[in-house]
Amino acid sequence: MIDGRPLLEVRNLVKHFYVSGGLFGGREGVVRAVDDVSFAIHRGETLGLVGESGCGKTTTGRCILQLERPTRGQILFEDRDLATLGPEELRAVRRRMQVIFQDPYSSLNPRMTVGQIITEPLAVHRIVPDPVKREARVQELLGHVGLLPQHARRYPHQLSGGQRQRVGIARALAMEPALIVCDEPVSALDVSIQAQIINLLEDLQREFGLTYLFVAHDLSVVRHISDRVAVMYLGRIVELADRKALYDDPLHPYTRALLSAVPIPDPELEARREHIVLGGEVPSPLHPPSGCVFHPRCPIAIDRCRAVVPELREIKPGHWAACILA
Amino acid sequence: MGALLEVENLTTEFVTRGGVVRAVDGVSWDVREGETVALVGESGCGKSVSALSVMRLIAAPAGRIVGGRVRFKGRDLLALSDEEMRRIRGREIAMIFQEPMTSLNPVLSIARQLTEGLEIHLGTTAAEARRRAAELLATVGIPDSERRLRQYPHQFSGGMRQRMMIAMALACNPSLILADEPTTALDVTIQAQILELMKALSRRLGVAMLIITHNLGVVARYADRVNVMYAGRIVERGTARELYAHPRHPYTLGLLRSVPRLDEPRRARLDPIEGQPPDLTRLPAGCAFATRCAFRVERCARERPGLVAVGGGGHVSACWEAERLDRALAMR
Numbered sequence: 001m002i003d004g005r006p007l008l009e010v011r012n013l014v015k016h017f018y019v020s021g022g023l024f025g026g027r028e029g030v031v032r033a034v035d036d037v038s039f040a041i042h043r044g045e046t047l048g049l050v051g052e053s054g055c056g057k058t059t060t061g062r063c064i065l066q067l068e069r070p071t072r073g074q075i076l077f078e079d080r081d082l083a084t085l086g087p088e089e090l091r092a093v094r095r096r097m098q099v100i101f102q103d104p105y106s107s108l109n110p111r112m113t114v115g116q117i118i119t120e121p122l123a124v125h126r127i128v129p130d131p132v133k134r135e136a137r138v139q140e141l142l143g144h145v146g147l148l149p150q151h152a153r154r155y156p157h158q159l160s161g162g163q164r165q166r167v168g169i170a171r172a173l174a175m176e177p178a179l180i181v182c183d184e185p186v187s188a189l190d191v192s193i194q195a196q197i198i199n200l201l202e203d204l205q206r207e208f209g210l211t212y213l214f215v216a217h218d219l220s221v222v223r224h225i226s227d228r229v230a231v232m233y234l235g236r237i238v239e240l241a242d243r244k245a246l247y248d249d250p251l252h253p254y255t256r257a258l259l260s261a262v263p264i265p266d267p268e269l270e271a272r273r274e275h276i277v278l279g280g281e282v283p284s285p286l287h288p289p290s291g292c293v294f295h296p297r298c299p300i301a302i303d304r305c306r307a308v309v310p311e312l313r314e315i316k317p318g319h320w321a322a323c324i325l326a
Numbered sequence: 327m328g329a330l331l332e333v334e335n336l337t338t339e340f341v342t343r344g345g346v347v348r349a350v351d352g353v354s355w356d357v358r359e360g361e362t363v364a365l366v367g368e369s370g371c372g373k374s375v376s377a378l379s380v381m382r383l384i385a386a387p388a389g390r391i392v393g394g395r396v397r398f399k400g401r402d403l404l405a406l407s408d409e410e411m412r413r414i415r416g417r418e419i420a421m422i423f424q425e426p427m428t429s430l431n432p433v434l435s436i437a438r439q440l441t442e443g444l445e446i447h448l449g450t451t452a453a454e455a456r457r458r459a460a461e462l463l464a465t466v467g468i469p470d471s472e473r474r475l476r477q478y479p480h481q482f483s484g485g486m487r488q489r490m491m492i493a494m495a496l497a498c499n500p501s502l503i504l505a506d507e508p509t510t511a512l513d514v515t516i517q518a519q520i521l522e523l524m525k526a527l528s529r530r531l532g533v534a535m536l537i538i539t540h541n542l543g544v545v546a547r548y549a550d551r552v553n554v555m556y557a558g559r560i561v562e563r564g565t566a567r568e569l570y571a572h573p574r575h576p577y578t579l580g581l582l583r584s585v586p587r588l589d590e591p592r593r594a595r596l597d598p599i600e601g602q603p604p605d606l607t608r609l610p611a612g613c614a615f616a617t618r619c620a621f622r623v624e625r626c627a628r629e630r631p632g633l634v635a636v637g638g639g640g641h642v643s644a645c646w647e648a649e650r651l652d653r654a655l656a657m658r
Binding site: 052053160161162163190191192193194195196198199202217219220221223224243247257258259260261262263264265266267268269270275277278279281282 | 368369483484485486513514515516517518519521522540541542543544545546547548549566567570571580581582584585586587588589592593595596597598599600602603
């Protein structure tokens with residue numbers, strides 16, 4: 001499945017937001033939303049990007065999609081550095097990178113029918129210039145995502161949450177993308193519907209050879225769908241490994257705490273299980289702690305963690321962690 | 327232990343443009359003293375409306391409790407005057423909501439929001455209430471309480487706001503707390519903190535809890551007994567251990583099967599519940615789950631099953647095929 005050059009490469013990505021504050025709106029500080037993040041995704045692969053709110057996972061996705069301009073660093077898609085492309089070239093590349101959002105309700109135009117929503121990109125990007133063929137293509141796309149032909153005439157508010165997410169997926173598929181950034185695609189859905197959408201994403205990946213960056217906070221869902229997983233904390237990747245290695249043998253204390261915090265639907269197991277409950281909260285990215293950003297909450301931190309910024313090191317083959325104690 | 331809260335045949339309706347929706351349809355459940363009970367189900371199943379009905383917070387004229395009884399410490403809350411009900415709300419039964427930011431008053435200081443209930447319900451003096459407010463913040467794990475009391479909700483993080491909600495709920499020493507998705511808006515590590523806190527407090531203070539959630543993991547960590555709701559009715563009830571080990575309703579089984587689990591080997595494919603929840607304005611005559619059910623038989627479309635005993639510890643299920651379900655599970 002994995003061959004040759006990666007489809008997407010993110011190199012030392014940095015994204016800072018400048019916050020003005022105070023009565024006179026002077027520059028108050030820099031939010032280091034993404035701070036030196038590097039990873040690659042191979043064709044046909046799913047990379048899971050997990051972390052808690054504010055860890056930078058969504059901003060990373062938005063930088064890749066060119067919805068945010070990176071402060072520093074490179075994003076290479078199909079071996080081309082996106083920062084060096086002109087507007088026309090960029091437009092062509094963006095077509096090949098699509099996104100599925102968390103809340104399909106706010107990402108679908110309420111005044112357009114499902115058919116119009118899916119038709120629009122086909123017309124705008126001249127993917128299917130002929131209107132008759134376009135209609136046939138819309139029907140085909142609806143079929144791919146498990147909707148019926150008559151759904152084309154409905155409006156988003158007439159659909160359930162799961163059906164709306166299917167429309168969002170069809171709209172992304174219409175562009176014939178190579179990469180889809182899935183930003184919390186199931187977290188707004190009921191549990192019984194989540195599984196339907198996850199299965200659908202997996203089927204589409206197989207059928208169309210899609211590559212996914214799967215951004216989510218639900219560690220169980222990420223384990224199910226990902227080939228490799230990156231864990232982010234306060235703008236940095238703290239661990240990156242194959243799914244199995246990361247879940248069976250987590251090396252970073254933050255990953256361990258995250259996994260231990262997930263409640264498991266089995267009362268007997270829960271009663272026996274030991275939980276690592278982290279103290280405190282995620283510090284503000286405006287004033288990140290010195291040294292390892294995780295040290296104030298880390299159960300195993302030593303003095304040196306306050307001073308040394310840990311590098312993401314390959315501890316075992318393919319298993320990277322940013323912890324001096326790993 | 328005796329029943330603290332007994333809900334009997336509670337029925338709550340809403341008038342919508344699509345017709346009358348029976349959001350809660352003849353539901354009975356109870357909470358015993360000091361116990362933690364869960365109401366589990368997906369959006370629109372009636373779990374939140376059940377709790378709001380107990381508190382008599384259903385907004386008229388669209389919403390109305392049309393039948394049933396809610397007995398709390400022997401008194402029927404539905405028969406009380408508004409004034410009598412006000413004395414129960416916040417004092418004897420407190421409520422915690424999912425989104426603390428929308429349930430806290432943004433223009434009142436933390437101190438004021440904590441002392442208001444004490445002064446109104448218990449007639450505590452201002453100075454005494456202030457002292458108690460500081461104590462409450464410490465109880466829920468918010469340090470530096472003197473400074474925190476002077477602050478406003480926007481100066482608190484999400485996790486701290488939820489701690490603050492718990493402090494408000496505890497202020498008047500209630501005997502029951504209704505917690506509606508108390509950790510859903512929080513990150514996993516903060517969720518773990520809040521759950522540990524609630525568990526410790528319910529043990530230490532002996533306060534009974536009704537927790538409303540869609541998260542089966544949270545229920546497993548937390549609840550003594552569980553009620554599973556679907557389309558306005560309870561479809562299964564049992565002790566948490568019994569229900570998770572031997573689910574006797576296809577919906578419960580479907581929910582448990584559809585979520586990926588960290589403690590099990592990764593499955594090649596998830597087993598979703600197919601289809602959509604039904605439209606509550608057009609409920610079928612028979613079992614509301616029948617169209618999505620893998621175990622359905624012809625009878626399910628015609629006759630609605632009632633809750634019947636299927637096991638020990640008060641385990642009940644509303645399914646014609648509960649026994650076949652058990653045999654099917656035993657064979658796996």
